[in-house]
Amino acid sequence: MANLLNDKIFWKNTLKIAVPVAVQNMLFSSFTLVDTLFVSSLGDVSLAAVGMSSQWGMLMNMALFGICSGTGVFVSQYWGVKDTKSIHKTMGIAMTFATLISTVFFLLSFLAPQIVIGLFNKDAGVVSEGVSYLKTISFVYPALAIGDAMGVVLRSTERVKLPMINSAITTATNIFLDYCMIFGKFGFKAMGVKGAALATVVSSWLGVLIIISVSAVQKNILITKLSNVFAYTKNDLSVFFNKAFPVMLNETLWGTGVFIFNLMWSNMGYEYYASITILKTFENIAFVFFVGFDSACSVMIGKSIGGGKIKQAIDDSKRFLIINPIISVVIGALAIIFKAQIVSIFDMGSNISDLTIETAKMLIIIYSISCPIRMLGFSFIVGIFRAGGDTFSAAKFDLSALWLSSLPATLIAAYVLKLPFLVCYAVMFVFEDVIKVALCLPHYKKLKWIKPVTEEGKSANKEISNE
Numbered sequence: 001m002a003n004l005l006n007d008k009i010f011w012k013n014t015l016k017i018a019v020p021v022a023v024q025n026m027l028f029s030s031f032t033l034v035d036t037l038f039v040s041s042l043g044d045v046s047l048a049a050v051g052m053s054s055q056w057g058m059l060m061n062m063a064l065f066g067i068c069s070g071t072g073v074f075v076s077q078y079w080g081v082k083d084t085k086s087i088h089k090t091m092g093i094a095m096t097f098a099t100l101i102s103t104v105f106f107l108l109s110f111l112a113p114q115i116v117i118g119l120f121n122k123d124a125g126v127v128s129e130g131v132s133y134l135k136t137i138s139f140v141y142p143a144l145a146i147g148d149a150m151g152v153v154l155r156s157t158e159r160v161k162l163p164m165i166n167s168a169i170t171t172a173t174n175i176f177l178d179y180c181m182i183f184g185k186f187g188f189k190a191m192g193v194k195g196a197a198l199a200t201v202v203s204s205w206l207g208v209l210i211i212i213s214v215s216a217v218q219k220n221i222l223i224t225k226l227s228n229v230f231a232y233t234k235n236d237l238s239v240f241f242n243k244a245f246p247v248m249l250n251e252t253l254w255g256t257g258v259f260i261f262n263l264m265w266s267n268m269g270y271e272y273y274a275s276i277t278i279l280k281t282f283e284n285i286a287f288v289f290f291v292g293f294d295s296a297c298s299v300m301i302g303k304s305i306g307g308g309k310i311k312q313a314i315d316d317s318k319r320f321l322i323i324n325p326i327i328s329v330v331i332g333a334l335a336i337i338f339k340a341q342i343v344s345i346f347d348m349g350s351n352i353s354d355l356t357i358e359t360a361k362m363l364i365i366i367y368s369i370s371c372p373i374r375m376l377g378f379s380f381i382v383g384i385f386r387a388g389g390d391t392f393s394a395a396k397f398d399l400s401a402l403w404l405s406s407l408p409a410t411l412i413a414a415y416v417l418k419l420p421f422l423v424c425y426a427v428m429f430v431f432e433d434v435i436k437v438a439l440c441l442p443h444y445k446k447l448k449w450i451k452p453v454t455e456e457g458k459s460a461n462k463e464i465s466n467e
Contacts, residue, residue, distance in 0.1 A: 016160075034175045039196055044271055045129055047277055048126055048274045049128075050193055053137060057137065058258065058259070059259050062252060062255025064101060064148050065148075067094055068149065069251065070247040071090055071152050071156075073302060074090045074244075075156035079299075080306025080454065081306055091222070096230070102145035105138070109134050113131040117130035140197075143205045147207055151163050151211075154221065155295055159221065162218075169206070170204065174203035182199075246391040246395040246396075247391045265421070274353075274356045279363040279367060286331050290324055290375050290378060294378065297317070297383035300316050301317055308456040324379045335368045343364070359422065362422050373433045380394075380437070380440035384449060388451060
């Protein structure tokens with residue numbers, strides 16, 4: 001293990017990508033954190049309503065993540081041989097389908113918000129607050145689609161500073177507008193949860209404009225003729241979806257599974273759901289380290305495989321499988337030690353109930369204990385298998401663990417055995433993460449996840465297989 005981790009070039013390349021991506025995600029998570037902190041001062045009902053609306057948006061984000069993950073498979077491997085023409089066509093495909101998905105979610109959220117919020121909870125106060133938030137936040141969906149598509153192209157071509165700087169600007173803008181629009185400061189009208197949504201919409205569209213404007217000045221990989229971006233053919237679509245469709249299906253069905261979990265939790269009581277909103281906000285902050293390393297993992301492995309450096313990709317994958325569990329143990333231990341302090345941050349206005357506070361503390365303990373095995377599974381699926389081009393196996397293992405194990409076990413725990421909320425939440429983690437790692441590990445060892453999309457990668461892989 002020491003020899004694997006004692007590689008200066010590996011650490012240089014990893015930190016070059018991981019640190020800016022981690023900072024970017026930290027800023028984005030701060031974006032969410034500030035929203036949650038400000039809204040929590042309005043009480044349990046407002047916090048639960050925003051959390052439920054956010055979970056609807058999460059379902060769209062998972063579909064977008066599927067498209068972007070599939071895009072990253074191609075862009076990182078094309079980047080290994082500097083095939084910019086194929087990168088631009090792949091970006092065009094991602095832009096097209098991400099925009100279509102966001103449009104569907106926008107129409108449903110804007111035209112039928114009562115139906116969407118009603119899926120989570122029937123409490124009149126929760127529905128009223130949720131509708132106000134959802135109708136406004138729906139305008140952010142197209143911005144997320146465009147921004148995500150551009151962002152994955154920049155990250156996959158090792159241009160990570162612009163997304164990081166952009167996140168810093170939009171986060172600062174969101175914090176200022178949150179304060180003004182929620183509480184009515186600096187001449188703004190106090191709008192409560194609607195103000196939180198409007199602040200997010202303004203700052204998100206600002207981010208899109210910044211990336212386009214700076215890219216135009218830098219003349220980076222995003223800038224080319226529109227005819228080059230939308231020059232993809234039926235054959236290009238066929239090749240793309242052959243690899244990307246399993247990822248898109250994976251994330252969409254995984255997001256649907258999580259959506260079902262959230263329906264379950266929200267109908268157990270809005271105070272429990274408020275505690276989950278607190279946990280997810282903390283989780284977003286903790287998760288930035290893993291997102292940074294797994295982004296680096298994905299780009300480096302994809303680039304190496306695309307360029308025909310198969311052995312280097314294998315060694316790098318081993319390094320990341322050692323690093324992520326170590327980080328997760330440290331973060332989990334710190335979270336358990338400081339759980340009371342973490343949760344107290346969200347009770348600024350002393351409007352959060354004791355049940356919500358105590359439940360949130362226990363959720364942090366459950367999450368922290370499960371974190372090492374959970375992050376190992378995440379590394380296999382997102383950082384290694386997809387980057388290697390084996391999107392089908394990644395989808396198969398991820399969805400099997402969720403739909404055939406975790407979801408049935410949790411439904412039985414909640415509705416047949418009628419176990420307490422916290423026990424059901426722990427069952428969800430155990431029956432997904434342990435099963436997922438058990439499925440992934442043998443497949444990883446057989447090296448069947450190495451499936452290049454470039455000719456250089458295919459030739460090198462044949463040589464490795466014949467040795």
